Amino acid sequence: xxxxxxxxxxxLHQAGSLLLLPNAWDAASARIFEASGAPAVAxxxxxxxxxxGYADGGALxxxxxxxxVGNITRVLKAPLTVDMEDGYSADxxxxxxxxxxxxxxxxxxxxxEDGSDAPExxxxxxxxxxxxxxxxxxxxxxxxxxxxxxxxxxxxxxxASIERLKxxxxxxxxxxxxPGLTALPExxxxxxxxxxxxxxxxMPGLPPMAALQxxxxxxxxxxxxxxxxxxxxxxxxxxxxxxxxLAPLLGPKLDYSAMNxxxxxxx
Numbered sequence: 712x713x714x715x716x717x718x719x720x721x722x723l724h725q726a727g728s729l730l731l732l733p734n735a736w737d738a739a740s741a742r743i744f745e746a747s748g749a750p751a752v753a754x755x756x757x758x759x760x761x762x763x764g765y766a767d768g769g770a771l772x773x774x775x776x777x778x779x780v781g782n783i784t785r786v787l788k789a790p791l792t793v794d795m796e797d798g799y800s801a802d803x804x805x806x807x808x809x810x811x812x813x814x815x816x817x818x819x820x821x822x823x824e825d826g827s828d829a830p831e832x833x834x835x836x837x838x839x840x841x842x843x844x845x846x847x848x849x850x851x852x853x854x855x856x857x858x859x860x861x862x863x864x865x866x867x868x869x870x871a872s873i874e875r876l877k878x879x880x881x882x883x884x885x886x887x888x889x890p891g892l893t894a895l896p897e898x899x900x901x902x903x904x905x906x907x908x909x910x911x912x913x914m915p916g917l918p919p920m921a922a923l924q925x926x927x928x929x930x931x932x933x934x935x936x937x938x939x940x941x942x943x944x945x946x947x948x949x950x951x952x953x954x955x956x957l958a959p960l961l962g963p964k965l966d967y968s969a970m971n972x973x974x975x976x977x978x
Contacts, residue, residue, distance in 0.1 A: 717819040717848045720790040723750055724850075724886065724908040729924045732792070732932040736762040738782040740937065742973050743965075745789045752787060753822075754780070756794040758938035767935075773799050773809050777816055784817030786974055792820030792850065797828070798836050806836040807843030810851075820850035822888055827860060830875045837882040850886060852910055853879035858891030869897040873904045880907055886930065893917050895926060902927030 723730045733749050735741035736758035744752050757767035759779055765771045780793055793813050798806030810821055823840075825833040837851055855875045857868050864871035876887045887905050890912040892898060898918070902909050908929035911917065913936065923931065948959035 713814075713817055713819065714848070716790040716817075717850070720751055720792070720819045720850055723790075724929050729920055729928060730930040732930060733937060734758060734794075734933050734935065735783065736938050737779065738786045739970070739974065740941075741783045741791070742786045743970075744937075745787055746973055749789060751790040751792065752783075753792045753820075753932050754783070754794050755933075755935045755938060756796045756822075757935040759794075761935075761938065769796055769799060771796075771799070773812075776809075777812055780813055780816045780818055787817075790819045791817065792822065792852065793818045794822040797824050797826050797833075801828075801832065803832075803835045803839035804843075807839035807841075810840040810849065811843040811845075811847070814844060814847050814849045818849070820852060820886075822852045822854050824854035824856055824888075825875065826856050827862065830855070830878055833875075834878050834882040837879055837884055841883040851884045852886035852888045853884035853907075854888035854890065855879075856890070858889055860891075867897075869900045873901055876901070876905045876907065880905070886910055888912075890914075890934070895922060898923065898928060899926045 730751070732751060732753040733744040734753045734755035735744055736755060741752045759776070760767045760771040763771060763775050763779060776795065784791055795809065795813065798809060800806050813821060823833065823836060833853065837853060840851060853876065855872050856862065857864055857872045857875065872889055885907060887907045888910040889901060892901070892911055893914065893916040895918045898911070909927060910930040910932060911923065911928055913931060913933045920931065951959045
């Protein structure tokens with residue numbers, strides 16, 4: 712089944728249309744997104760960490776990540792790709808072992824980021840992941856944070872991103888992820904120079920999806936936005952309850968029976 716999922720996931724990057732990836736944080740959210748029509752599901756590292764009771768930014772214990780991913784793949788039929796931040800270690804071999812463990816849990820892809828570290832470190836981690844996988848297919852989406860973190864780099868942010876992404880591709884990456892990139896000319900520049908599917912993250916200022924697709928973008932994810940939307944609604948509903956207003960909690964919501972059916976063992 713995992714090999715089939717991997718092939719499905721690869722084809723979604725080659726379909727000629729923009730792959731829209733919702734980012735889940737647990738089994739229930741992943742299953743809801745799949746039932747809503749998502750051809751594949753991603754995790755958001757921030758959302759999953761929050762759901763497990765940890766802050767984003769490397770605080771999530773790897774065993775908690777593996778447990779959460781196992782819960783998701785147990786209920787999901789669609790391919791799953793997992794954001795593993797920077798691999799939760801500066802040791803490439805440890806990162807490689809964690810990526811292999813995620814693949815064993817059923818993940819067909821991962822995101823892994825460079826953050827503020829030297830790009831050579833991420834290249835080493837990608838190489839170690841390929842070695843640890845021992846031929847097991849896994850779509851490695853290499854993320855550079857030049858734009859998101861506004862890193863100080865030589866040359867333009869686009870050129871620095873291109874140099875990093877080419878390094879990551881040579882190390883074994885399959886995809887390029889540049890969160891924070893929104894300017895269409897720079898999107899086009901990176902798409903032309905980097906021969907990997909380009910993944911952007913939805914955020915204010917992003918051009919229309921049709922323009923992104925025309926520029927060569929092949930994948931769009933949404934990060935922690937679904938979690939934030941859902942939990943903001945929960946927060947305001949409970950705030951209303953504490954003011955003796957039941958209306959938000961008794962209004963439109965997911966149907967109990969439908970949700971139970973989605974997670975039933977014999978679905």
